[in-house]
Amino acid sequence: MSIERQEIEKLATLSRIAIGEDTITEVSQRLSSVLELVDQLQAVNTEGVEAMSHPMKATQRLREDEVSEINQREALQAIAPDTEEGLFLVPKVIE
Amino acid sequence: MHNLTIAELVKGLQGKEFSSVEVTQHFLARIAKLDANYNAVITVTADQALKAAAAADQRLAAGNAPALCGVPILHKDIFCTNGVRTSCGSKMLDNFIPPYNATVVENFEQAGAVVLGKTNMDEFAMGSSNETSFYGPVKNPWASDSVPGGSSGGSAAAVAARLAPGATATDTGGSIRQPAALCGITGLKPTYGRVSRWGMIAFASSLDQGGPMARTAEDCAILLNCMASYDDKDSTCIDREVPDYSATLGDDIKGLKIGVPREYFSEGLDPDTEKAVRAALAEYEAQGAELVEISLPNTGLSVPAYYVIAPAEASANLSRFDGVRYGYRCDAPKDLNDMYTRTRAEGFGDEVKRRILIGTYCLSAGYYEAYYGKAQQVRQLIQQDFEKAFEQVDVIMGPTTPSPAFKFGSKGDDPVAMYLEDIYTIATNLAGLPGMSVPCGMVDEKPVGLQIIGNYFDEARMLNIAHQYQQATQWHSLTPEGVA
Numbered sequence: 247m248s249i250e251r252q253e254i255e256k257l258a259t260l261s262r263i264a265i266g267e268d269t270i271t272e273v274s275q276r277l278s279s280v281l282e283l284v285d286q287l288q289a290v291n292t293e294g295v296e297a298m299s300h301p302m303k304a305t306q307r308l309r310e311d312e313v314s315e316i317n318q319r320e321a322l323q324a325i326a327p328d329t330e331e332g333l334f335l336v337p338k339v340i341e
Numbered sequence: 342m343h344n345l346t347i348a349e350l351v352k353g354l355q356g357k358e359f360s361s362v363e364v365t366q367h368f369l370a371r372i373a374k375l376d377a378n379y380n381a382v383i384t385v386t387a388d389q390a391l392k393a394a395a396a397a398d399q400r401l402a403a404g405n406a407p408a409l410c411g412v413p414i415l416h417k418d419i420f421c422t423n424g425v426r427t428s429c430g431s432k433m434l435d436n437f438i439p440p441y442n443a444t445v446v447e448n449f450e451q452a453g454a455v456v457l458g459k460t461n462m463d464e465f466a467m468g469s470s471n472e473t474s475f476y477g478p479v480k481n482p483w484a485s486d487s488v489p490g491g492s493s494g495g496s497a498a499a500v501a502a503r504l505a506p507g508a509t510a511t512d513t514g515g516s517i518r519q520p521a522a523l524c525g526i527t528g529l530k531p532t533y534g535r536v537s538r539w540g541m542i543a544f545a546s547s548l549d550q551g552g553p554m555a556r557t558a559e560d561c562a563i564l565l566n567c568m569a570s571y572d573d574k575d576s577t578c579i580d581r582e583v584p585d586y587s588a589t590l591g592d593d594i595k596g597l598k599i600g601v602p603r604e605y606f607s608e609g610l611d612p613d614t615e616k617a618v619r620a621a622l623a624e625y626e627a628q629g630a631e632l633v634e635i636s637l638p639n640t641g642l643s644v645p646a647y648y649v650i651a652p653a654e655a656s657a658n659l660s661r662f663d664g665v666r667y668g669y670r671c672d673a674p675k676d677l678n679d680m681y682t683r684t685r686a687e688g689f690g691d692e693v694k695r696r697i698l699i700g701t702y703c704l705s706a707g708y709y710e711a712y713y714g715k716a717q718q719v720r721q722l723i724q725q726d727f728e729k730a731f732e733q734v735d736v737i738m739g740p741t742t743p744s745p746a747f748k749f750g751s752k753g754d755d756p757v758a759m760y761l762e763d764i765y766t767i768a769t770n771l772a773g774l775p776g777m778s779v780p781c782g783m784v785d786e787k788p789v790g791l792q793i794i795g796n797y798f799d800e801a802r803m804l805n806i807a808h809q810y811q812q813a814t815q816w817h818s819l820t821p822e823g824v825a
Binding site for chain 2: 249253254256257258260261262263264265266273276277279280281282283284285286287288290292295296297298299300301302304306307309318321322324325326327328334336337338339
């Protein structure tokens, strides 16, 4: 199946990836090629087949709600692009 | 010294034939001298390595050295290393220095291993040729115009070129087995849940699994002994005793039932590659194993199912790279949205962006059931194929890849041509089964891999089977030109 330009723009917004005007056609062609591949799945009869979520049917473990990690704010913020007084800085959101 | 196996290095170190500092200096010198030819290593940690080697020598002298004490290894640059840049092959993480170790890294540290550095890889492990790395492609030590495979191409090439006796790697759709095959080394992807994923940068969480690469099955057993562990920090890790993988290597394989899937020998398989794999099967017959023809009828659906599931999970996992807490941030963002969209557009390469977009598409409103839901059902069918097969046979064998290493750029612009490279390896990831690749021949002076697929948690038997083959054959000890 081929994917329309409008759809690419929507995907770009949803995935927060800027796509340049000059590359939209190319991106669309390549995505269409991949979708053509995965569309083979549509022909498979999967009636009554349970969707697989873990190979050994394991479920998520639970643990006691106790503090298990020490506070490492300084170490974690040392690698951030921009911080101030222990906070992560981003461009102004509200005028 | 670089031609010694890990088993031999362990023996020599424990027997004080040479010191860890000597071994470490030797491999560091090789990396410095030869890696310009391969581009297999992104970061060399010479100072830390020599310090660790000196400490290892003290423990060796004191006589209380752990299993891998003083043995140098390389880590794939997907495993977080405390204080050492962990790039995942991406511009996005080019400046990322983790403040903690992955569990796998921690396990090797506890075992006394010496880390020489971090290996090159396809960006975020997305690729089968190492051409998507931000740091440039790795060259195959057997043919400099050909790919080493991917995504663990740096680890595979480094081991093949004797820049390290062993390396860690990860496998989401074939990323350990395919480069192992293309570089003529031995690699094992364990059962999903056997090796902790904590601190291993996530690509597709229901498929990702770490594993060892080395020249021999015996060495892979030694590395897996250290790598496999139960870890509370990985919620999908399975709490199950880790056997001594070295203990059963010598077991007799007489009477072993080997399943040979029809679908792995069909159209698309290079005839010379098939010949090499058939010869390996004949060697097993000669050792007393029985070949049983089997069918895995849904094999053809594994690539389409994978290219829904893996991108879907990747699109969720990679949403964390937003320029806020670590990694790349674009210059002079106008506002928050501009910062997100430009950081991600500039920080990710084309293949990664493509997979995020595909994944976003498959998970978006109105498409979820038709794509992700459907793919997870097909995944169940693929697993059932294997379940049925393992009622009849002990292991399954076939080619690891359809052909030997291909040339750079030869898969062209169509991403699907590259995706089909993993046609024989993807199904085991979807089923969560262990798989390995063992060198079994040469075609046009390039290595061919035999794939061995085992039942859940049957790594010990797979390593035993591979070891028995390597006792009778020499393919694993061939050396690329210019390496010796």
